[in-house]
Amino acid sequence: xxxxxxxxxxxxxxxxxxxxxxxxxxxxxxxxxxxxxxxxxxxxxxxxxxxxxxxxxxxxxxxxxxxxxxxxxxxxxxxxxxxxxxxxxxxxxxxxxxxxxxxxxxxxxxxxxxxxxxxxxxxxxxxxxxxxxxxxxxxxxxxxxxxxxxxxxxxxxxxxxxxxxxxxxxxxxxxxxxxxxxxxxxxxxxxxxxxxxxxxxxxxxxxxxxxxxxxxxxxxxxxxxxxxxxxxxxxxxxxxxxxxxxxxxxxxxxxxxxxxxxxxxxxxxxxxxxxxxxxxxxxxxxxxxxxxxxxxxxxxxxxxxxxxxxxxxxxxxxxxxxxxxxxxxxxxxxxxxxxxxxxxxxxxxxxxxxxxxxxxxxxxxxxxxxxxxxxxxxxxxxxxxxxxxxxxxxxxxxxxxxxxxxxxxxxxxxxxxxxxxxxxxxxxxxxxxxxxxxxxxxxxxxxxxxxxxxxxxxxxxxxxxxxxxxxxxxxxxxxxxx
Amino acid sequence: xxxxxxxxxxxxxxxxxxxxxxxxxxxxxxxxxxxxxxxxxxxxxxxxxxxxxxxxxxxxxxxxxxxxxxxxxxxxxxxxxxxxxxxxxxxxxxxxxxxxxxxxxxxxxxxxxxxxxxxxxxxxxxxxxxxxxxxxxxxxxxxxxxxxxxxxxxxxxxxxxxxxxxxxxxxxxxxxxxxxxxxxxxxxxxxxxxxxxxxxxxxxxxxxxxxxxxxxxxxxxxxxxxxxxxxxxxxxxxxxxxxxxxxxxxxxxxxxxx
Numbered sequence: 001x002x003x004x005x006x007x008x009x010x011x012x013x014x015x016x017x018x019x020x021x022x023x024x025x026x027x028x029x030x031x032x033x034x035x036x037x038x039x040x041x042x043x044x045x046x047x048x049x050x051x052x053x054x055x056x057x058x059x060x061x062x063x064x065x066x067x068x069x070x071x072x073x074x075x076x077x078x079x080x081x082x083x084x085x086x087x088x089x090x091x092x093x094x095x096x097x098x099x100x101x102x103x104x105x106x107x108x109x110x111x112x113x114x115x116x117x118x119x120x121x122x123x124x125x126x127x128x129x130x131x132x133x134x135x136x137x138x139x140x141x142x143x144x145x146x147x148x149x150x151x152x153x154x155x156x157x158x159x160x161x162x163x164x165x166x167x168x169x170x171x172x173x174x175x176x177x178x179x180x181x182x183x184x185x186x187x188x189x190x191x192x193x194x195x196x197x198x199x200x201x202x203x204x205x206x207x208x209x210x211x212x213x214x215x216x217x218x219x220x221x222x223x224x225x226x227x228x229x230x231x232x233x234x235x236x237x238x239x240x241x242x243x244x245x246x247x248x249x250x251x252x253x254x255x256x257x258x259x260x261x262x263x264x265x266x267x268x269x270x271x272x273x274x275x276x277x278x279x280x281x282x283x284x285x286x287x288x289x290x291x292x293x294x295x296x297x298x299x300x301x302x303x304x305x306x307x308x309x310x311x312x313x314x315x316x317x318x319x320x321x322x323x324x325x326x327x328x329x330x331x332x333x334x335x336x337x338x339x340x341x342x343x344x345x346x347x348x349x350x351x352x353x354x355x356x357x358x359x360x361x362x363x364x365x366x367x368x369x370x371x372x373x374x375x376x377x378x379x380x381x382x383x384x385x386x387x388x389x390x391x392x393x394x395x396x397x398x399x400x401x402x403x404x405x406x407x408x409x410x411x412x413x414x415x416x417x418x419x420x421x422x423x424x425x426x427x428x429x430x431x432x433x434x435x436x437x438x439x440x441x442x443x444x445x446x447x448x449x450x451x452x453x454x455x456x457x458x459x460x461x462x463x464x465x466x467x468x469x470x471x472x473x474x475x476x477x478x479x480x481x482x
Numbered sequence: 483x484x485x486x487x488x489x490x491x492x493x494x495x496x497x498x499x500x501x502x503x504x505x506x507x508x509x510x511x512x513x514x515x516x517x518x519x520x521x522x523x524x525x526x527x528x529x530x531x532x533x534x535x536x537x538x539x540x541x542x543x544x545x546x547x548x549x550x551x552x553x554x555x556x557x558x559x560x561x562x563x564x565x566x567x568x569x570x571x572x573x574x575x576x577x578x579x580x581x582x583x584x585x586x587x588x589x590x591x592x593x594x595x596x597x598x599x600x601x602x603x604x605x606x607x608x609x610x611x612x613x614x615x616x617x618x619x620x621x622x623x624x625x626x627x628x629x630x631x632x633x634x635x636x637x638x639x640x641x642x643x644x645x646x647x648x649x650x651x652x653x654x655x656x657x658x659x660x661x662x663x664x665x666x667x668x669x670x671x672x673x674x675x676x677x678x679x680x681x682x683x684x685x686x687x688x689x690x691x692x693x694x695x696x697x698x699x700x701x702x703x704x705x706x707x708x709x710x711x712x713x714x715x716x717x718x719x720x721x722x723x724x725x726x727x728x729x730x731x732x733x734x735x736x737x738x739x740x
Contacts, residue, residue: 428570429533429534430568430570431570431572433532433533433554434566434569434570434572435572435580436531436553436554436555436558437530437531437532437554437558437563437564437566438558438580438583438584438587438640438644439555439558439559439583439584439587439588439591439644440555440583440584440587441555442555444587448575448579448580448583449572449574451574451575452573452574452575452623453573453574454574455574456574
C-alpha cells in the first residue's frame with residue numbers, strides 16, 4: 001500500500017479531524033460522496049460560485065434518483081460510496097522511466113494497432129520530457145487555433161477563461177435531471193474538453209492529436225462541451241485505440257454538442273477501455289450520456305463510434321433536431337467479445353421541419369458477448385417532412401454470443417418517412433473456406449469479412465482513425481476464431 | 483505432381499469416395515466426368531481442403547508432401563487453386579481487396595516481395611480486360627450481385643492472378659452460355675504450361691470442346707471406372723453414362739446434354 005493511501009486511511013479513522021482545509025491539500029480525497037466532497041472538488045479547481053451551486057443542485061437532485069435497471073446488461077450493484085471522487089493527475093515521476101520498463105504485452109499491442117512510436121511512450125506513462133517535446137507540439141496547435149479565434153482547452157481552464165460561454169451552454173443539451181448518471185456527472189465531473197468555434201470558421205485540423213496525448217488525465221467523470229457557432233465546422237476525435245486501464249471502474253461521461261445555424265459538428269469516438277479478464281471481471285463500465293442539439297436551421301451533427309472495449313458499454317449518442325432542415329447522423333460499430341456486454345444505440349428527435357436522420361449500426365458479437373441495439377426515432381407533430389433511415393445489422397461469430405434489437409419508433413406527423421432495416425448474419429462456412437482457399441489464414445479471413453461488414457461505418461471516420469479502427473477490430477477479435 | 487492412392491472418404495458417415503487412384507503430372511490436363519452424385523465435386527473439395535469430410539483411407543501426395551495433412555490455406559499458398567462450382571458472396575469486401583490479399587499471401591509464401599499498389603493495379607486491370615470484364619467489378623463486393631457467368635469469370639480471373647500449380651475446376655461450365663464459356667476457356671487455356679496441372683470436373687462434354695484434355699476419367703459411385711484420351715468424352719456424349727455404369731438412370735433423356 002502506498003504511503004499516500006495509508007495516510008488517508010489514518011485520516012478517515014480520525015473522523016476528518018484536520019478538516020476541510022487539509023483535505024484540500026491532498027492529492028487524493030477519501031472514498032465516498034457527500035455534499036462536502038462536491039464542495040471539495042469545486043474548491044480544488046477554484047471554481048466560481050455559480051458553478052459550485054450548479055454542482056450542488058445536481059447532487060441534491062441525484063440523491064432523489066435511483067439507478068436505472070432497464071438496460072439489457074447485468075452487473076453487480078455499484079456502491080457509490082465506495083469510490084474516490086477526486087484524484088489529482090498523476091505525476092510523471094511515478095511512471096516508467098523508459099519504454100524498457102513498460103509491460104512488453106502492452107508494447108506488442110501498440111505495435112499491432114500501428115500506434116506511432118513517439119505516442120507509445122506517452123500512452124504507457126513514460127515521463128514525457130524524457131521522450132518527446134510535448135510542450136512545443138501543444139503550443140503549435142494552440143497558436144494555429146487561436147489565430148482563427150477557436151477556443152480549445154480543458155473544461156476546467158475554460159471555466160476560468162470563458163465563463164460566459166460555459167454558463168450559456170452547460171447543461172443546455174443534457175440537463176442535470178436528465179438521468180441518474182448525468183446528474184452524478186454534473187455533481188462530480190472532473191474535467192474534459194471545451195471547444196468553441198466562432199461564426200463562419202472551419203476548424204483547420206482534426207481536434208484529436210493534441211487531445212489524445214492528454215486523454216489519460218481527464219478522469220472518470222469526464223465533461224465535454226463543444227459549440228459550433230453559425231456556419232462553423234469542427235471534427236473532433238475522442239479516445240484512442242490503445243487499451244486504456246484505470247483503477248476506477250465506473251466511467252460516466254457527459255458530452256454536449258451545440259450546432260447553431262448552418263454549423264456542423266463531426267464527433268468520432270474510438271474506445272478500447274479495458275474489457276475485464278476472460279471471466280469479465282475488473283473491466284470498465286462505460287455509462288455515457290452524449291447528446292447533440294441542432295439548434296439552428298441547416299445544422300448538422302454526426303456521431304461515429306467504434307466501441308471495442310469496456311466490460312459494459314451503455315450509451316446512446318443522440319441528436320435533437322430543432323432547427324429546420326437539420327441533419328443528425330449516427331454510425332456505429334460495437335464489438336462484444338468474451339464476456340463483454342453492450343446496450344447502445346441512438347435517439348433521433350425530430351422537432352423542426354424537413355429534418356433528416358441516418359442511423360447505421362453494426363454490431364459484432366463473439367465469444368459470450370451480449371449486445372443490444374436500442375434506438376429511438378421520435379417525430380414530433382411539428383416535424384413536418386421528417387425523414388429517417390435506420391439500418392441495424394448484427395454479425396454473430398460463434399454460437400454462444402447474442403445480439404438483440406430494441407427499436408422504438410414514435411411518429412406523430414403523417415408526412416414523415418421512417419425506414420427501418422435489420423439483418424442478422426454469421427460468417428458462413430462457405431465464406432471461410434473460400435477465403436482460406438485463396439490463401440488467407442482463418443484469422444485474416446474473419447478480420448477481412450468483419451471489416452467489410454463495418455465498411456459503411458469506417459468510411460465515416462477521419463482517415464487516420466479509420467486505419468487504426470480496422471487494426472483494432474483485428475486485435476479485438478483475436479481468440480474468437482476456431 | 484499429384485498422386486492419389488486408394489482414397490476413401492465419407493460425409494456424415496456415408497461413403498462417397500470408394501477408392502480413387504489417380505496420378506496427375508505437371509503439364510497435364512485431366513477431365514473427371516461422371517453422373518450426378520458420383521463424387522466429382524467431393525473429390526475436388528477434399529483436394530482443396532474443405533472441412534466436413536472424413537478421410538477413411540488412402541493418401542494424397544502433392545509435390546512430395548502429404549496434402550491431406552495441410553490446412554486449406556497452406557495448400558492454397560503452395561499453389562492449389564479451386565474454382566468453385568458455386569462461388570460465394572462476401573459483402574463489404576471488394577474484389578480488388580481480396581485479390582491483392584490472396585496474391586500477396588502466395589507471394590509471401592514463395593519468398594517473393596509483395597506487389598505494391600501501382601504494380602498490382604496495372605496487372606489486375608490487364609487481366610480483367612483479358613477476361614472481358616468491366617473494370618468497375620474490381621470495386622464491387624466479391625460476387626455480390628454477379629450473374630452466374632460473371633461469378634465463373636471472376637473465378638478464372640482469380641486463377642490467372644494467382645498462377646496456381648494445381649488448378650481444380652469444379653463444374654466451371656455449369657450455367658454458362660456460349661460466350662461466357664468461350665471467355666472462361668480462353669482464360670483456362672492461357673494458363674496451360676509445362677509446370678502446371680489441371681483437373682477439370684465436369685458433367686458435360688461441351689467444355690472439353692474448348693479445353694482439350696490430355697486424359698479423361700469417368701467417376702461413378704465413388705470410383706474411377708474408365709480412363710482414356712479426349713475421344714472418351716466424345717463417346718460418352720454419344721452413349722451417355724449408362725454405357726459405362728450400366729445404370730438405367732444414367733441414360734440421358736432428350737436435351738440432357740447441352
